[in-house]
Amino acid sequence: MIDLLGIPPQALFGQLLLGLINGAFYAILSLGLAIIFGLLNIINFAHGAQYMLGALVSWMLLNYLGINYWWALLLVPIIVGFTGVVLERVLISRLYHLDHLYGLLLTFGLALIIQGFARNYYGISGLPYTIPSQLAGGQNLGFMFLPNYRGWVVVASLAVCITTWFVIEKTKLGAYLRAATENPSLVGAFGINVPRMITLTYGFGVALAAFAGVLAAPIYSVNPNMGADLIIVVFAVVVIGGMGSILGSILTGFGLGLVEGLTRVFYPEGSAVVIFVIMALVLLVKPAGLFGRTA
Amino acid sequence: MAEAALATERPATAASAAPLLTVRGLEAWYGESHVLHGIDLDVRSGEVVTLLGRNGAGKTTTLKSIMGMLPKRKGSVVFEGKELMHLPARHIAKAGIAICPEERGVFASLSVQENLMLPPKVRDGGLSVPQIFELFPNLKERLSSQGTKLSGGEQQMLAIGRILRTGANLLLLDEPTEGLAPVIVQQIGHTIARLKKEGFTIVLVEQNFHFASSVADRHYIVEQGRTVDMIENSELDANMDKLHAYLGV
Numbered sequence: 415m416i417d418l419l420g421i422p423p424q425a426l427f428g429q430l431l432l433g434l435i436n437g438a439f440y441a442i443l444s445l446g447l448a449i450i451f452g453l454l455n456i457i458n459f460a461h462g463a464q465y466m467l468g469a470l471v472s473w474m475l476l477n478y479l480g481i482n483y484w485w486a487l488l489l490v491p492i493i494v495g496f497t498g499v500v501l502e503r504v505l506i507s508r509l510y511h512l513d514h515l516y517g518l519l520l521t522f523g524l525a526l527i528i529q530g531f532a533r534n535y536y537g538i539s540g541l542p543y544t545i546p547s548q549l550a551g552g553q554n555l556g557f558m559f560l561p562n563y564r565g566w567v568v569v570a571s572l573a574v575c576i577t578t579w580f581v582i583e584k585t586k587l588g589a590y591l592r593a594a595t596e597n598p599s600l601v602g603a604f605g606i607n608v609p610r611m612i613t614l615t616y617g618f619g620v621a622l623a624a625f626a627g628v629l630a631a632p633i634y635s636v637n638p639n640m641g642a643d644l645i646i647v648v649f650a651v652v653v654i655g656g657m658g659s660i661l662g663s664i665l666t667g668f669g670l671g672l673v674e675g676l677t678r679v680f681y682p683e684g685s686a687v688v689i690f691v692i693m694a695l696v697l698l699v700k701p702a703g704l705f706g707r708t709a
Numbered sequence: 710m711a712e713a714a715l716a717t718e719r720p721a722t723a724a725s726a727a728p729l730l731t732v733r734g735l736e737a738w739y740g741e742s743h744v745l746h747g748i749d750l751d752v753r754s755g756e757v758v759t760l761l762g763r764n765g766a767g768k769t770t771t772l773k774s775i776m777g778m779l780p781k782r783k784g785s786v787v788f789e790g791k792e793l794m795h796l797p798a799r800h801i802a803k804a805g806i807a808i809c810p811e812e813r814g815v816f817a818s819l820s821v822q823e824n825l826m827l828p829p830k831v832r833d834g835g836l837s838v839p840q841i842f843e844l845f846p847n848l849k850e851r852l853s854s855q856g857t858k859l860s861g862g863e864q865q866m867l868a869i870g871r872i873l874r875t876g877a878n879l880l881l882l883d884e885p886t887e888g889l890a891p892v893i894v895q896q897i898g899h900t901i902a903r904l905k906k907e908g909f910t911i912v913l914v915e916q917n918f919h920f921a922s923s924v925a926d927r928h929y930i931v932e933q934g935r936t937v938d939m940i941e942n943s944e945l946d947a948n949m950d951k952l953h954a955y956l957g958v
Contacts, residue, residue, distance in 0.1 A: 586826070592818040593827055600814045603776050604828035605802035605875070 421679055427558035429675040435564050435633070437671015438571035439626050439644065444651040444663040445575055446622035449582070452595045452658035453615045456506060456517035461648070462641030463528035464620045467494050468627020469636045470532055473541050483546040483632070487570075490628045491621035498620025502613045525642070532638035540635030567629050574625060575664045582660050591615065595658065650693040656706020666704060729754040729910050730775070730806075730879060735784035736934075737767075737774040744770050746934040748784070750912075752879070757901060757911045759921040762931035763957055768914040769811055771931065772881045775912075776808045777801040788879065803831045807877035811884045811914070813868040815856040822852040824867055828875045835876035844900055845870050862893035869900065873909075880904070883914045898924055918956060930955045 450458045471493055472486035509516045545563045552561040582588035594601040594608050602608045634640055651670055655662030670689050678685040728751040735748040745767050752758045760768040774782045777798035786793045793801050816824055842849040845866035865885055886894040901924045915921040922945055930938040940948050
């Protein structure tokens, strides 16, 4: 097979696939962050820990209760999303009248607590989660080998992102959400229960993180630090896409995953920093982000 | 503007004697700032009542307080015999009061259609969408536009139109003519007269005194967070000097 720019296609497409998978996780996680920031004005630093919690709870369901991957995909977002609802009601809702910094500090503290508990009870060596038998193996596409599970992760992430975008941009519920993001006081004066909408939105954002955690469990070993490692990059993705922009988060998530993959092929030393370089450039040229609206 | 009657289930009545809204000793705060010091109002069903006063007198705050949009307030707001003081804004909306805010509150991230359909119906008797288009034909042409891409007059029509859908029978309109061209002001005036004829009750905050006098039954004067006087529209000419003193015109 012919090399592309001196790179064997197997290596190029392999890295692009890896980039696409990373992009899938960036997209779901940054989508959750964007939704939460949009309505709550809270920078949810606990998002990485909640993603880890998704992976850990799916491991616990499998090992303690024998509940398989497919049920975990359904149950874990509900369980972890419910913990988000409780957190919002009990703690986060007390901060809305304060500066953003307090929300950031609270959620950062929560992340440390959640990760600390996981480290204390499950160690840091990582817990294995087997790929479900239906998705074992892979397909030889000629120019590359595509593991079935990785293909599934991309498809599932895209499906969740597009569904979420559709609900927010094209439905009445989404219109309430967008309106409440702009002017919650007026939306409340129209007879809509904004506090309940805020609680459920936080729960939904957390559920998205947990869903990503379940998808990640069979790829990466379930590790207390898996969220902490990822969340910094995800914040960079959110800043590049534009804080609070739904479409921006999705497109930027997948796009930056691919850019990272390409960088790994052509300039491997730069792959760890390329996203942050792009973030710095975007902040200089378009501070509101590529898809963000200026005030 | 079409002059055919809007076929609502609302009885088109003249102002009745029983007060629909009674406000007594209303006080309100923005944070630590004590802004309202005692507002007293009676609004009868089918009336158009204006709140007149200088800038910063507390007119907008009065509307927001009636609507429950301020966190700290005290006094009494009774609507249709029900005390609203301890209810959040969403329950006050469901009781049948709707507000059109001073800044119009048209949402930039929503299309005209989404803005129009946003407030849920709280009771029967609201206008249907075709009836709203009959009042404001411009909106029909711009349904898919972004809400804030409309002209100032169209945004005002949208802000009024969307609350007519809800079935609320008390409308709080905050400076609906502010910054609009005379021809649009005239159109808003016709609309208010038409809504009054249809039986809507309206509390109107207005800087444009000439506009207020053309649509209102009575005028309350607000000074430094208090209602200091009430003038019947029919007695306006006899009280013009007093009014000029209040308003500083």
